Amino acid sequence: KQEVTQIPAALSVPEGENLVLNCSFTDSAIYNLQWFRQDPGKGLTSLLLIQSSQREQTSGRLNASLDKSSGRSTLYIAASQPGDSATYLCAVTAGANSKLTFGKGITLSVRP
Amino acid sequence: DADVTQTPRNRITKTGKRIMLECSQTKGHDRMYWYRQDPGLGLRLIYYSFDVKDINKGEISDGYSVSRQAQAKFSLSLESAIPNQTALYFCATSEGYGYTFGSGTRLTVV
Numbered sequence A: 001k002q003e004v005t006q007i008p009a010a011l012s013v014p015e016g017e018n019l020v021l022n023c024s025f026t027d028s029a030i031y032n033l034q035w036f037r038q039d040p041g042k043g044l045t046s047l048l049l050i051q052s053s054q055r056e057q058t059s060g061r062l063n064a065s066l067d068k069s070s071g072r073s074t075l076y077i078a079a080s081q082p083g084d085s086a087t088y089l090c091a092v093t094a095g096a097n098s099k100l101t102f103g104k105g106i107t108l109s110v111r112p
Numbered sequence B: 001d002a003d004v005t006q007t008p009r010n011r012i013t014k015t016g017k018r019i020m021l022e023c024s025q026t027k028g029h030d031r032m033y034w035y036r037q038d039p040g041l042g043l044r045l046i047y048y049s050f051d052v053k054d055i056n057k058g059e060i061s062d063g064y065s066v067s068r069q070a071q072a073k074f075s076l077s078l079e080s081a082i083p084n085q086t087a088l089y090f091c092a093t094s095e096g097y098g099y100t101f102g103s104g105t106r107l108t109v110v
Helices: none
Strands: A010-014 A019-025 A032-038 A044-051 A056-059 A062-067 A072-077 A086-093 A106-111 B004-007 B010-013 B019-025 B031-038 B042-051 B054-057 B064-070 B073-078 B087-095 B098-101 B105-109
Touching: A010 A019, A019 A032, A019 A086, A019 A106, A032 A062, A032 A072, A044 A056, A044 A062, A044 A072, A044 B098, A072 A086, A086 B042, B004 B087, B010 B019, B019 B031, B019 B087, B019 B105, B031 B064, B031 B073, B042 B064, B042 B073, B073 B087
Parallel strands: A010 A106, B010 B105
Antiparallel strands: A019 A072, A032 A044, A032 A086, A056 A062, A062 A072, A086 A106, B004 B019, B019 B073, B031 B042, B031 B087, B042 B054, B064 B073, B087 B098, B087 B105
């Protein structure tokens, strides 16, 4: 059974800092990996999706990398801002028609 | 209008009551999902449907049932609500790689 782990559960950084959020998964036979953002009491917004054949994806100040063989992904946030404060979840799928398996998320707080 | 709409947004109900959470989507996708989110436990899959005639149990389906009334509509029912079903419930739809989530229904069972 696939398990997705995100450590630490919470992180607080000062504004302007570059930071890395980690995600690990137990079964390297994934189809893709996604990073989502969730604001308090709100739904999930997809940030980046990495196919299993890809190494990284970038969107603005966000860069996600994937190392399938080691079962790891990182989400890099450059020049963090208070508006980046949210919970960040990673999720994997095992196949094109498979369901998402989520990590528990990392709650990020960016202090002004 | 949102791509995935969940109603109600918030609901308080009593133990033993039957309650239905509704979800509709305008993405035209075949696949729809119901997840629940609990603090410290993340999102867990309750039921999923790959088309109107295909409904499957997820990892925590006990105490829940679903109905796929049309491609665009997927409802989740709690037959007899209990307090440990208090959670944030999300509906989602997908096609290919991309998932779209609704804003969630916060359900409290007292």
